[in-house]
Amino acid sequence: MKLSIITITYNAEKFLKRTIESILAQSNQDFEYIIIDGKSKDSTLEIAKAYGERVNLLVSEPDKGLYDAMNKGLRLAKGDFVWFMNAGDEINDSEVVANFMQSLAETNADVFYGDTYFVEENGTIQGLRSVITPHRLPKNLKWQDMNLGMLVCHQAFIARKSIAPFYLENNLSADIDWEIECLKRAKKVQFLDTVVAKYLVGGISNKQLKRSLLDRYEVLKKHFGFFGVIMAHIQITIRGVKLILKKGGKYW
Numbered sequence: 001m002k003l004s005i006i007t008i009t010y011n012a013e014k015f016l017k018r019t020i021e022s023i024l025a026q027s028n029q030d031f032e033y034i035i036i037d038g039k040s041k042d043s044t045l046e047i048a049k050a051y052g053e054r055v056n057l058l059v060s061e062p063d064k065g066l067y068d069a070m071n072k073g074l075r076l077a078k079g080d081f082v083w084f085m086n087a088g089d090e091i092n093d094s095e096v097v098a099n100f101m102q103s104l105a106e107t108n109a110d111v112f113y114g115d116t117y118f119v120e121e122n123g124t125i126q127g128l129r130s131v132i133t134p135h136r137l138p139k140n141l142k143w144q145d146m147n148l149g150m151l152v153c154h155q156a157f158i159a160r161k162s163i164a165p166f167y168l169e170n171n172l173s174a175d176i177d178w179e180i181e182c183l184k185r186a187k188k189v190q191f192l193d194t195v196v197a198k199y200l201v202g203g204i205s206n207k208q209l210k211r212s213l214l215d216r217y218e219v220l221k222k223h224f225g226f227f228g229v230i231m232a233h234i235q236i237t238i239r240g241v242k243l244i245l246k247k248g249g250k251y252w
Contacts, residue, residue, distance in 0.1 A: 002104065003031040003097070004079030004161070008069045009048070010038035012087035015200060016047050018123070022090035022198075024054055028098040032056045036073045038063045044087070067167035067174045074166060081112075083158045088200035092117065096196055100158060103190055110160040110186035113141060114196035116153035126201065129153050134239050139191050143183035147224050147232045148239070149216065150176045155197035160186070173216040180223050 005023060009016055023033060035048050037060040045060050052058070057076060063069045074082060081104075085091060100112055115137055118126040130137040135151050145151055154175040163185035168174040183189060221229040 002079055002101065003081045003083060003158075004034060004073075004077035005031055005083050005085055006034045006036065006070070006073035006077060007085055007087060008036050008038075008066060008073065009040060009044050009087040010069075011040045011042045012044050013040075013042040013047060014121070015088035016044055019085060019087050019090055020048070020051050020055075022092075023085065024051070025094045026091065026097040027094050028101055029054075030101070031097060032077065032079050034073055034076060035059070036063075036069045036076075037061075038069055064169060067169045067171075071166045071169065074161070074164060077161060080161060081158050082161050082164055085155055085197065088121075089155045090119070090198040092195045092197055096194070099192065099194060103192060107188060107190045109188040109190035110163055111141075111182055111189045112158040112192050113152045113189070114156045114192035114194050116156045117195055117198045118201050119198045120201060125198070128195070129199065139193075141183065141189050141191065143180050143223070146176065146180050146183070147220065147228065148236055149220075150179065152179060153197065153199050154179070155199050156192075157182075168219075171215045171219065172212040173219045176216060177219045177222070180219075 007019055033055050034057045035055055037045055037048065037058070039060055039062045048055060048058055059072065059076070063072065070084060073084070091097070103109070103112060116129040118129055118132065120126060126132060129135060135149060137151060138145055141152065157179055159182040163182055165178065165181045167178050171177065217229060217233070220232060224232060
């Protein structure tokens with residue numbers, strides 16, 4: 001099996017159905033589908049069980065948070081590649097998995113990435129992440145490109161499991177660290193010239209913004225050193241101020 005798609009859930013009854021249905025809509029179903037639930041107290045588990053014929057593995061038990069659950073998914077995944085599509089997020093269209101499989105056959109790369117739509121809770125598309133945020137998406141991604149933050153949305157990043165580390169469990173920017181580590185270990189990185197995913201805005205990093213920014217600082221310092229991260233944050237600040245002035249007080 002070449003691909004494992006993993007969905008992390010907790011009290012996600014409002015959003016899980018559209019995540020699962022975007023996965024079931026794929027024209028190529030040659031993948032493992034895993035749902036890791038944190039012992040939800042609402043009807044999340046019942047919704048997941050309703051799709052039991054397609055869900056290869058459903059685990060529902062208490063965890064220590066998002067990245068603990070994601071590490072659990074990594075341990076359980078049997079595919080050569082792992083792709084996290086968490087509750088509320090969606091695969092953009094029915095051909096994304098088929099396009100990934102074709103690109104894998106042609107390139108045998110270790111990391112695949114593409115663009116993402118930002119989507120509101122009601123499903124309204126805000127726009128392309130690479131357009132409405134400062135994060136421009138390079139066509140030849142290197143780990144050094146991440147010095148100004150997370151260029152690729154986590155939901156649009158597919159990595160070979162053999163190079164994928166476990167997530168930092170107590171850092172809200174663990175997804176940035178994970179992507180950088182994957183890129184450092186990858187022999188070949190392949191751009192998927194398409195919109196890969198729809199990302200539900202308002203995640204944990206947005207709700208705990210101050211801690212998220214401090215955690216991002218620690219991650220970037222780990223990879224780029226103290227002076228590197230100071231210079232990067234000067235550039236991030238200048239870029240942010242310019243964008244706020246351009247957009248009349250809005251960051252995106």
